[in-house]
Amino acid sequence: MSISLTPQAAARARQFLSDQPGAQGLRFGVKRTGCSGWGYEVDVAHSISPEDSVFEADGVSVVVDAQSLPLVDGTRIDFVRQGLNQVFVFENPNAQAACGCGESFTTEADAVPG
Template identity: 40%
Template sequence: MISNDVVTMTEAAVSRVKDIVKNSQGTAQGIRISLKKGGCAGLEYMVDLVTEPFNDDDLVEKDGVKVWIDPSALFYILGMEIDFKIEKLHSGFIFHNPNQVSACGCGQSVEIKRADLEQYYNEKHSKEM
């Protein structure tokens, strides 16, 4: 398991994942976050139901919710907050990613730079002081 501050979740996201797991008839353990190539900006966030986690995935837990992270995505989503929004015409997970450079107009694909580990470390430790 990795540190819970590598990727954080709002209460709305935690609640939604709990609902998804509950409605899966007991087959799901949580969700998996990954990235795939696609869209006009280059990458798309993927959220999949996890019934059997991959051995090399990293695990983040909050309030009983399990989120597995594809290791190839980890350095691109380091510091990201996962939220869940319900709006009049759309509902879904929202990703507040400090490594995101841009997004396409439709909001489905993003350009993400690899996280600066030194900067991330310094920011985390300056908040602790």
């Protein structure tokens, strides 16, 4: 089980977390949303529960809840600048398909038998 950050993503996360009093790390997970089923969530982890998994990546604690972990295990998080936009990009080996807008994804477990 692992979550990794590129150096650019780690630098952005450290910068973001330094402005958050009491931050325990970066919370990474998924929720049901979008046209494909799952959407990524990235936020500040203000607490860590016993059910959470914590991954250390380049000086950043990445906290993942137990329900999200099977869907994001192995994900590599990058941070890219595209013109005036800055965004986290997720390379998730569990994502089998993504919607056209790139906001959500499906997994093999979500596939409906044809």
